[in-house]
Amino acid sequence: MQPMRFDNLYSHDFARLAVGLPLCRVADPAFNAAQTIALLKQAAEDGAAVVAFPELGLSAYTCDDLFHQRALLDSCEAALAQVMAATAEVPTLAVVGMPLRVEQRLFNCAVVLQRGRILGVVPKTFLPNYGEFYEARQFASGEEATVSSVTLLGQVVPFGSRQIFTATDLPLLRLHVEICEDVWTPIPPSSFAALAGATVLVNLSASNVVIGKAGYRRQLVSQQSARCLAAYVYSSAGPGESTTDLAWDGQALVCENGELLVESERFQRRSQLVTADVDLERLARERMRQTSFGQSVRLHAAQLSGFRDASFTLNLALDQPLPLRRRVERFPYVPADASRRDERCQEVYNIQVQGLTQRLASSGIQKLVVGISGGLDSTHALLVAARAMDALGLPRMNIVGVTMPGFATGERTRQQALRLMATVGCEAREIDIRPSCVQMLQDIGHPHREDAPVYDITFENVQAGERTSHLFRLANLTGGLVLGTGDLSELALGWCTYGVGDHMSHYNVNASVPKTLIQHLVRWVAETGQLGEGTDAQVLRDILDTEISPELIPGSLQSTEATVGAYALQDFNLFYTLRHGYAPAKIAFLARHAWTEVYALGEIKRVLRIFVQRFFKGSQFKRSCVPNAPKVGSGGSLSPRGDWRAPSDSEAAVWLADLDRIPDEHA
Incomplete structure (x- = not known):
């Protein structure tokens, strides 16, 4: 593969999308055009593909x-x-709203323009004519249109x-436009557009404000983006706008698959431009992963046959740096917000406890045996x-807790194991495994001697x-019942000994x-x-x-x-490999953005x-036979029954080659 422009967001299939909220004057198109053009140029200078x-x-x-x-x-x-x-002076695609006469009728339209040409005109489908709206009076x-093309500005x-409007140099950017009320209907036009391949859904809206409406819009846009597995620009x-009878708050939103990426400041008396970097x-x-999306495409094939494609070229200037402007969590498995983190922790425990109690109840077993090392996983x-x-x-x-000191067990971890069992209130046992290890080494003819x-x-695996x-x-x-302790990170890296405690058990609550x-x-x-109360929480610290x-x-x-790399980075690598299927170069790009000033790119690559070598080659055979364990999060599981299925003898060459696409000078 050829080296890539690593520090440009478009190289990694992101697209910067913008929403312009220009100051307007009622019935003054020249003024409104000037305000629109100013925001268009600002969006272009900011590197936006669409505004x-x-x-x-x-x-x-x-x-x-x-x-x-x-x-x-x-x-x-x-x-x-x-x-x-x-x-004509900028690469950014613009979508503007205007009234348009077609065959002696008036339509409320969105006009899609780019590079000095009109790519298409989209009329509003659903006209509200209730409450404060009277659009059917004018539009x-x-x-009702009887034509499929119009002549506009020659x-x-x-x-x-x-x-659907597709960027030739960013093929995953496929854009569809609907207008205001269209998304408030039971089956919005954008739903069919998404099934037809549109990844970015744009809504030009007016939408006056009343109490509670902003929150509803937020939910509506977020949910439509989630249902359609799309970005939604509102x-x-x-x-x-005239306040004769109504008020206007100027709410702009960009959502991606149910997640709100950016929102404008409402009730401002100035023009605004908000942008968000969307991961196409x-x-x-x-869409590829969720088979129900493809089933919906087949189910609605008749409704999708009438979609037309128009192409445009952005000329993205990939030879220039354009850093990502998007929050990327350093710990994708752990919410950064404290309240959400506490909620996540409670939920994880509930899932693990539910899985374990069901296993005990169904088996009729009332005892657990757990090896306690004084480390994280067994704790x-x-x-x-x-x-x-x-x-x-x-x-x-x-619960029978057992600590089993070996040849290198430190006194600190031994004492932590004993303190932990005491504070939990389980039965505590200690078994010195050194004599049986010495016997095993002798039995198999291992050359180890005390002198x-x-x-x-x-020597390690005997213990x-x-x-x-x-x-x-x-x-x-x-x-x-032997309770397993090995975790998802260890399974991903193959950092577990086949058939022993961090790999095998009767049931494992930590496997995902x-x-x-x-x-x-x-x-x-x-x-x-x-x-x-009265327990020793300090032992956990x-x-x-x-x-x-x-x-x-x-x-x-x-x-x-020191051997497998920092778990903070390896869990980051695991999440984007397992959950999103990203190639290594994109994962490195995201890690560099998330971990700036902590890890240099060279260390991120190392x-x-x-991770690539251990995950894709040589460790799958351990994951193919893991014990039963509850799947905890949407970030994925490595159980072949519950989630990940892969051959045990695959190669890592294509992932290593992708990693090598990052030019050395960036390292």
């Missing part, structure tokens, strides 16, 4: 019967000519609501086990295997919970007193402050993150390379 303006923006929405005056209609066409001329519905252009009439690849991938598993016992009305002493140590992978063997046999003895989320879950329990290590080699601290 949308309000409904009937060239005339103003509140002209009432003035719409039937030829002088006003002629002036609107002259104003459109000015806007069209201005578009005809687009469904150009013969497509006319109709079923049009512009609303702003300052200058995310939308396209969601979280024990906390879930305690809540499960509480939910079942069983004593926490039905001549050999610290190889076999892991002995711990697992003890847990399963203890479960046999006590009539219990990433390391960064486990850290926050444990912290949440400590901070909110979830263990109850001490565990959080402990270096993540397998503790298998004596005499040195084995830092897991850690991502580790």
Whole structure:
């Protein structure tokens, strides 16, 4: 693959979308055109691919019967000519609203312009004629049109609501336009447009304001973007509209798949331009992933046959840097907002506890056996086990907690394990596995001797295997179920020993919970007193402050993150690989944006390379046979039964090649 312009958002299938809310004057198209052109140029300077303006923006929405005056209609066409001329100087596609005469009828229209030409004219389909609206008095519905093209400013252009405008140099940018009331109907025209392939849905609106309406608009636009798996750009009439009977707040919105990206300041007496960077690849991938979207396309094939395509070229200047202007969370599995984070933690615990209680109830087993290392994962598993016992009305002493010090177990983690079991109130046992490990090493003929140590992978895995063997046999003895502790991050990186404790168990509550989320879950329990009064929450804080290590080699601290990379970055890589299917170069672009001033791009690439090599080649066989575990989040699971299915013998070459597309000078 060829090197790419790494620092331009358009190189990664983002598109900057803008909404202009110009100051207007009622029935003064020349003034309105000037205001529109000023915002158009501002949008172009800002790197926007598209800018949308309000409904009937060239005339103003509140002209009432003035719409039937030829002088006003002629002036609107002259104003459109000015806007069209201005578009010749910029690459940005503009969508403006105006009244337009067609075959002795008047239509409320959106005109799509770019590079000095009109790409199409879209008439409003649904005309409100209730409450404060009387549009049927002045306008005809687009469904009443008997022509499919019109001559406007000397150009013969497509006319109709079923049009999609596609950027040749950004093919995922496919735009459809509807007008105000269209989106308030049971089946908006944009729903069919999305099924026909439109990824960006634009709504030119006027929409006066009354109490509660702004919130409803927000919900309406957000939900339409979610249902259509699309971006939705909404512009609303702003300052200058007549207040004879109504008021106007100038609300502009851009949503992406149900998420509000940007909103204008309402009730401003000035022109405004708001922009948002929309992830077109995310939308396209969601449509590909959600098979029900494709089923809907087939179901409504008859309604989609009439859509027409028009193409345009943006000339995006990809040789120039254009940084992403969008919030990218450093911890995609963990909400940044404290209240949402607390809600997420509660929900995760409820899901894990529900899964575990159901397994215990259905199996008739009332005891759990958990290996406790004094580290994060086993701590979280024990906390879930305690809540499960509480939910079942069983004593926490039905949990058999076992700490099993080996050759390199530190006194700090050993004491943390003992303190944790004491504060949870479970049965606590300690088994020294060193004698059985020595016997195993001797039995298999391993060269390790006390006076001549050999610290190889076999030496490490003998300890892991002995711990697992003890847990399963203890479960046999006590009539219990072995609770797994390995987490999603470890499964993704293959950082687990096949068939032993961090991989195998009777049931695993952590298998779809990433390391960064486990850290926050444990912290949440400590901070909110979830263990109850009189318990030692400090032990949880001490565990959080402990270096993540397998503790298998004596005499040195084995830092897991020194080997596999920082979990903060690896969970970031995992989320965008598993949830969105992004290629490595885009993940690196997002990570650089999210982790600026923390990780240099060179380190981001190094850690991502580790992820690609470990995730795509050599670790899938471990994931193909994981124990039962509840899927916790929409960020994905690696269970072949619940989510991820992949061959155990695939190659990583294409992902490594994509990572290498980033020019070395950027590293």
